[in-house]
Amino acid sequence: MEKQISKEIFIPFGLEIEMEGIPFEEGERVICHKVDENWIIGTDLSLTDEGIELSSPVLSNEIETFKKLKKLAKTLEFLNPTFEHASFQINLDAYTFSKEDFINLLKMFSIYENIIYRFSTGEEEHIRECAGEFASPVAQRFYDKYHGTAKKEMSYQRLINNETMALSLKRKLKKKESPIAMIEFRTPNGTCNYDLWFNYITFFSAFLTYIKSEVYDKEKMDYLFEHEPFLGCIGELEAIDEKKALQLADLIFTNEEDKSAFYKQYIYKRKVYK
Numbered sequence: 001m002e003k004q005i006s007k008e009i010f011i012p013f014g015l016e017i018e019m020e021g022i023p024f025e026e027g028e029r030v031i032c033h034k035v036d037e038n039w040i041i042g043t044d045l046s047l048t049d050e051g052i053e054l055s056s057p058v059l060s061n062e063i064e065t066f067k068k069l070k071k072l073a074k075t076l077e078f079l080n081p082t083f084e085h086a087s088f089q090i091n092l093d094a095y096t097f098s099k100e101d102f103i104n105l106l107k108m109f110s111i112y113e114n115i116i117y118r119f120s121t122g123e124e125e126h127i128r129e130c131a132g133e134f135a136s137p138v139a140q141r142f143y144d145k146y147h148g149t150a151k152k153e154m155s156y157q158r159l160i161n162n163e164t165m166a167l168s169l170k171r172k173l174k175k176k177e178s179p180i181a182m183i184e185f186r187t188p189n190g191t192c193n194y195d196l197w198f199n200y201i202t203f204f205s206a207f208l209t210y211i212k213s214e215v216y217d218k219e220k221m222d223y224l225f226e227h228e229p230f231l232g233c234i235g236e237l238e239a240i241d242e243k244k245a246l247q248l249a250d251l252i253f254t255n256e257e258d259k260s261a262f263y264k265q266y267i268y269k270r271k272v273y274k
Contacts, residue, residue: 009209010061016089017054019081027052073194085130086190091182099153107225110139117237120187122196135186139230206252
């Protein structure tokens with residue numbers, strides 16, 4: 001039976017799936033039969049070698065959703081794409097987030113940024129080469145901005161509709177007064193491995209759910225944000241920190257199956273991550 005995201009952590013989501021090495025016309029011809037008309041088949045300036053980008057509509061937590069995603073993953077695998085510059089981006093609903101929630105999100109993301117980057121390598125040992133240009137680290141820049149402004153909500157203005165950093169706070173409309181509608185996580189390497197897709201959706205859903213939950217430990221996160229050393233370059237962010245990874249997993253996951261899938265993907269490479 002197909003799995004769903006745990007109901008306790010589910011947040012409506014959308015996906016942006018990037019690939020390279022596929023002639024656009026060929027890819028569009030094959031893919032259009034596997035997705036409905038609400039999906040967009042296009043390309044992206046960050047991609048080379050005949051890149052394709054698939055953008056989904058908002059997806060629900062129905063069994064049928066994940067059956068279709070699994071079939072789509074098999075189709076993409078058949079096309080044999082490459083992912084040198086490609087990412088797998090997850091957009092999660094943020095309409096219920098307050099200004100304080102966004103601050104808490106960025107503090108916690110900064111604290112565990114090294115864990116998130118290594119997890120985001122999926123089955124690879126390294127984050128994609130162009131991540132420094134299109135998914136660069138947030139922690140140090142946010143820390144400096146947070147301490148450089150009296151209005152703390154100004155510390156995340158640079159991340160709104162940003163297309164170069166590890167996460168983006170996306171407005172639905174371009175107007176400044178328009179609310180932030182989605183949080184886009186940009187770190188994951190491109191992949192057509194369905195198990196990795198599922199793990200990414202689960203992880204980032206659990207991450208946001210914890211921040212909004214009654215058990216969110218604000219005092220602890222504020223302390224760690226001020227005292228945790230931030231790593232600077234992408235290469236440093238790929239190193240294993242098993243103790244810290246398990247600490248994060250204990251905070252955000254509500255069941256052992258999700259925690260185990262996260263741990264396997266974080267530690268082991270070239271494996272199956274169910």
